[in-house]
Amino acid sequence: MSAPRQTLQLQVNGAQAEVRAGLHDSLLTVLRDQLQLTAAKRGCNQGVCGACTVVRDGWPVRACLSLAHGCAHADIETLEGLNQQAAMQALQKAFAAESAFQCGFCTPGMLVSAHALLKHTPQPDADQVRAAMSGNLCRCTGYAPIVAAVLQAAAQLRAQELAP
Ligand code: FES
Ligand code: FES
Incomplete structure (x- = not known):
């Protein structure tokens, strides 16, 4: 049985995004699998390689180690947004x-x-x-x-x- 998901509002690349995430879902999973923001890569998925790097409140973080629910009040930027x-x-x-x-x-x-x-x-x-x-x-x-x-x-x- 999969873990229950809750609706979550994220601020991504300057826009509000509504996603569904379980308590253990990572920011990387939500970005890639729900918002189709696939620039951040799932490499090691355990905080080692940096391929999943995104910006949170102005500083780079590993999206694979960031819980989606923990980012509810954060300003998230991905490469797709920074490209501008x-x-x-x-x-x-x-x-x-x-x-x-x-x-x-x-x-x-x-x-x-x-x-x-x-x-x-x-x-x-x-x-x-x-x-x-x-x-x-x-x-x-x-x-x-x-x-x-x-x-x-x-x-x-x-x-x-x-x-x-
Ligand atoms: S995927 Fe390797 S650090 Fe996140
Ligand atoms: S891992 Fe291939 S270019 Fe860096």
Whole structure:
């Protein structure tokens, strides 16, 4: 017998969303399976890989470890919403320019973490980028192109005086 579900109001990408969630359902499950927001990936599903990263109240979190009911009063942003922002577009261009992805499975989580970093630290050095991205695992790139891409996007945004 499956666990009972309750109706829940979430704030996702600036809009109210009504979902049905059991007490143990994760934010990732609700985003992907009910709201069709599939940019956040179900990788390890146990808090290790960072592929499920979304932003909660301005800070990156693992959606697989976040209970949907615990997010009822939070402001949730996913890559789908962040895509509208200039900083995310700069990051995506820089990832392409630096060949900072191969299979691409980790990339949505990487982009969300990088976007949050640039929002709070517009002028990061390489160590700060590495630290901010240390919770996002990549099996393909070896990380150096990812760090280069984030630094490139940060420089570009500063040059254009665009705030993340
Ligand atoms: S799927 Fe959430 S950390 Fe891996
Ligand atoms: S590009 Fe394949 S896991 Fe990162």
